[in-house]
Amino acid sequence: MPLHQLDDDSFEEIIYDNGEACLVVFSRKSCHVCQEVVPVLEELEYKYHGKFGFYRVDIEEQKTLFQRFSFKGVPQIIFFKNGEYQGKLSGKVEDEQVEEKISNTLD
Amino acid sequence: MENCYDLLIIGGGPAGLSAAIYGGRAKLKTLIINKGAVGGLVNATREIVNYPGYLKVSGPDLMKDFKKHAENVGVEFLKDEVISVDYNQVLKTLTTRKGKQVSAKAVIIACGSEPRLLNIPGEKRLRGMGVAYCATCDADFFEGEDVVVVGSGDQAIEEGMYITKFARKVTVIVLHDEGVLDCNKASAERAFNNKKMEFIWNSTVEEVLGEENVEGVKLKNIKTGSSSILDCQGVFFFVGMIPSTSFLRDSGLEIDQKGYIPVNDLMETNIEGVYAVGDNRVKYLRQVVSAAGDGAAAAVAAERYIEEIENFNAKVLKSDKKVLLLFFNASVSESLQYGAMLEEIVSECSDRYEIIRVDTATKKTLAKKYHIKDIPAAVVLDKGEKIKDLEISMDKEKMKFNLFS
Numbered sequence: 001m002p003l004h005q006l007d008d009d010s011f012e013e014i015i016y017d018n019g020e021a022c023l024v025v026f027s028r029k030s031c032h033v034c035q036e037v038v039p040v041l042e043e044l045e046y047k048y049h050g051k052f053g054f055y056r057v058d059i060e061e062q063k064t065l066f067q068r069f070s071f072k073g074v075p076q077i078i079f080f081k082n083g084e085y086q087g088k089l090s091g092k093v094e095d096e097q098v099e100e101k102i103s104n105t106l107d
Numbered sequence: 108m109e110n111c112y113d114l115l116i117i118g119g120g121p122a123g124l125s126a127a128i129y130g131g132r133a134k135l136k137t138l139i140i141n142k143g144a145v146g147g148l149v150n151a152t153r154e155i156v157n158y159p160g161y162l163k164v165s166g167p168d169l170m171k172d173f174k175k176h177a178e179n180v181g182v183e184f185l186k187d188e189v190i191s192v193d194y195n196q197v198l199k200t201l202t203t204r205k206g207k208q209v210s211a212k213a214v215i216i217a218c219g220s221e222p223r224l225l226n227i228p229g230e231k232r233l234r235g236m237g238v239a240y241c242a243t244c245d246a247d248f249f250e251g252e253d254v255v256v257v258g259s260g261d262q263a264i265e266e267g268m269y270i271t272k273f274a275r276k277v278t279v280i281v282l283h284d285e286g287v288l289d290c291n292k293a294s295a296e297r298a299f300n301n302k303k304m305e306f307i308w309n310s311t312v313e314e315v316l317g318e319e320n321v322e323g324v325k326l327k328n329i330k331t332g333s334s335s336i337l338d339c340q341g342v343f344f345f346v347g348m349i350p351s352t353s354f355l356r357d358s359g360l361e362i363d364q365k366g367y368i369p370v371n372d373l374m375e376t377n378i379e380g381v382y383a384v385g386d387n388r389v390k391y392l393r394q395v396v397s398a399a400g401d402g403a404a405a406a407v408a409a410e411r412y413i414e415e416i417e418n419f420n421a422k423v424l425k426s427d428k429k430v431l432l433l434f435f436n437a438s439v440s441e442s443l444q445y446g447a448m449l450e451e452i453v454s455e456c457s458d459r460y461e462i463i464r465v466d467t468a469t470k471k472t473l474a475k476k477y478h479i480k481d482i483p484a485a486v487v488l489d490k491g492e493k494i495k496d497l498e499i500s501m502d503k504e505k506m507k508f509n510l511f512s
Contacts, residue, residue, distance in 0.1 A: 031244035032150040036143035039186060043205065072320060072341060073235040073245040090235020092221075095204075 003042060003056040008065055014055065019082040021105055022053025023098070026069075026076045028060050033092050034075040040095050041077070044102075052102050079105045112138045114409055115201060115211035117189050120147025121395045122385025123217035124173040125402030126409075131180030133410045138209065139177070140201070142188035146170025147219050148386075149395060151241050153269065158395050169395070185209075189218075192358045194378045197416070212416065213380045213409035216355070216368065217402065220348035220386040220393075225257070229315030230344070237321025237341045242266035245343075249274045252340040255324050257312050259283065263345035264290040264298045270343065271303035278305045278337065280312055280326065307337070315342055350387040363389060374405035379472060380412055415472045424491040428461040431497070431510075434474055434484040436467045442483035445501065449485065452507055460487075460510070 006014065006024065014020050025041055027034035038056065045054035059066040059074060069078070077093065079086040079101055086105045089097055114130040116123045119141030130137035144150055152166030161169060178184075187203040192214070200210040222240045224230060230238055239245040246269055254274040256267040259281045271277050279298075281288065285308040288295045298304050307326065313334065314325040323338045350366040361377040362368055367390075368383035370376055376383050384401035386393050423430045433449060435442040446464065453460045467474045467482060477486050477493065485497035487510075498509045 028244070031241065032144055032146075032148070033241060033244060035150070039142075070320065071235060072237045072248045073239050076235050088235070091240070 001042060001045070003038070003045060003054050006055045006057050006065070007062055011055075011057070011062075011065055014053065015080050016083040020053045021051075021081040022055060022079075023102070023105075024055045024057055024078050024080070026057045026059050026066055026071065026078070027074050028058060031074050037075045037077070037093060040093070040098065044095055044098060048102065052106065077101075081105050110207070110209040111198070112136045112183075112209065112211040113413055114138070114213050114215065114406070115140065115199070115209060116215045116217055117201070118147065118217035118219055118385070118387075119145040119174075119184070120217060120219050120385060120398065121149055121170070121173060122219075122398035122402040123147075123215065124170070124177050125399040126215045126217060126382075126384060126406040127177040127182040127402075128173075128180055129403050129406030130410070131177060131182045133406070135406075135410060135413065136183075137181070138183045138185055138211070140185045140187055140189055140203065140209070142186070142204075145174045145184065148221075151243055153243055154265075155395060190354055192355060192360075194358055194360065194381055197380070199380060212413045213382070215374075215402070215405045215409060216352075216360075216376075216381065216383040216387060217385045217398075218351045218387050220350045222344065223347045223349045225312070225344060225346055227312060227314055229317065229321075233315050233317055233321050233342075236319060237317060237339075238315055239341060239343050240345075242269045242343060245341075246270045247273050249341040251275050253278070253338065254341040254343065255280060255312070255337065255339045256343045256345065258345035258347070259288040259290060260345060260347070261290045261294060263343075264288060264294045266343065266345060267304060268294075268298055268301055271301055274303070274341070276303055276305065278307060278339070280307050280310050280324075282309070282311060282329070284308060312342070348386065348393075352387050372404070373408040374401055375408060379475070380409070380416075382409055411469070412472055415470050419473060419491075422463055423488055426461050426490075428459055429494070430488040431460050431462045432465055432473065432477070432486045432488060433462055434465050434467050434477075434479050434482055434486075436482045438468070439482045441501070445483035445485075445499065448501070448503060448506060452503065452510065456507070456511075 077089040113135035114137045116126050116139045119139045127137050127139050149166040149170050156163050187205050189201045190204050191202045193200040198210045199214045202208050250273045254270050254277050256263055256279045267277050267279055309330045310326050310328050312324050313327045316323040323336050326335050352366045369389045370383050374382040374384050382405035384405045385398040433446050435446050465473050487494045500506055
């Protein structure tokens with residue numbers, strides 16, 4: 001299943017207002033590495049359903065959202081809990097790395 | 108069986124897609140397993156100007172055409188990643204990351220390559236914070252900034268020129284003497300004329316510097332041994348590729364020290380029914396056009412292999428009689444003579460035997476299976492099991508004796 005896509009408002013609500021433990025992947029259609037990483041997350045979302053949130057932001061469509069962070073590239077996976085930044089993974093990542101970060105975030 | 112195919116192709120780049128087109132056209136039930144977007148690394152190429160028939164085409168557009176062609180001949184696609192293989196049986200089995208098992212009579216490995224990392228300090232830590240490997244993905248994040256490109260091959264120089272559309276300045280770090288680039292001449296000329304491009308010769312990058320983001324690189328001149336620091340906000344590495352073959356390490360497949368798979372001109376690996384094509388095999392030129400050629404050759408070789416195996420299963424395994432597998436080659440006249448005499452004996456004195464001829468000029472699989480070295484040769488089989496190698500004699504009485512004793 002495709003990941004739930006966030007815009008400015010829903011980002012604010014889910015990350016900061018609700019403080020949900022979750023990850024957000026910033027990606028773009030023209031990035032082939034993103035095309036490999038996003039399916040890995042889609043697969044994992046199923047496993048963590050109800051325990052950890054998975055969201056995505058298309059940086060072409062949500063430019064201002066991306067500019068809030070000083071990132072220099074995609075894909076970027078950002079981890080949040082209680083409205084606080086917990087860490088990130090950049091570039092091509094394997095599912096083991098994502099799962100490790102998720103468990104660190106949940107601890 | 109639902110997950111059983113004639114031909115399985117690992118990888119959906121130009122080599123895999125071309126193999127699939129040939130497989131589909133030959134009416135083989137063909138599946139491509141591909142982990143990312145179909146098209147593979149070609150998707151990262153904005154402009155292809157040397158694929159015949161296309162004056163200028165983008166990588167993703169060309170791959171869309173390849174994919175459409177494959178779909179048109181009935182090829183199936185599975186978006187998943189192969190994590191282990193079992194090549195020990197006649198029917199090869201692959202297991203995917205999502206836990207699916209698929210099997211096939213023949214497998215073509217076309218899983219390509221991935222960017223090589225230099226593994227220098229700062230490279231991994233600052234990835235996505237200024238360290239990048241794909242200009243299409245990331246160049247526009249460096250609008251008005253200073254960028255370093257490492258490498259001087261086609262990819263480094265062409266991507267470097269693309270980055271100048273956004274960056275204030277692009278400095279290329281080149282290992283060679285002044286004026287020497289590894290890329291094609293046309294690109295080198297354009298790069299030298301690009302006012303935003305600068306070159307630092309005889310040098311390598313030793314470290315990527317910066318706390319949160321890239322702030323510079325530490326360079327080393329390999330001639331003088333002296334180090335220097337160059338301020339920049341981005342570093343793009345284009346220092347070659349490594350084959351994506353690590354998942355095959357324990358499969359029994361022969362892989363060379365660098366990870367490439369050696370093959371013959373039929374794209375056959377050391378395992379029967381397993382082929383390797385495109386960037387992941389040992390080869391001279393790694394281009395879309397040569398990848399496509401590889402795919403075609405492997406699919407035809409696989410088709411003939413499957414035909415030989417199926418013919419064997421249908422005729423030899425299901426025969427009520429004992430089977431005499433007669434290996435011949437039209438260029439060896441003795442083998443034709445021997446074959447004629449064998450036919451004569453069998454038709455005269457026995458209905459216990461059926462002769463099946465194997466032309467070793469085109470059919471290689473069975474000859475290999477029964478270790479046939481010299482022609483003529485004959486093997487006696489009962490329900491597919493070998494009973495004996497027939498001793499070769501050109502004397503008719505002796506032949507009878509050998510056959511019926």
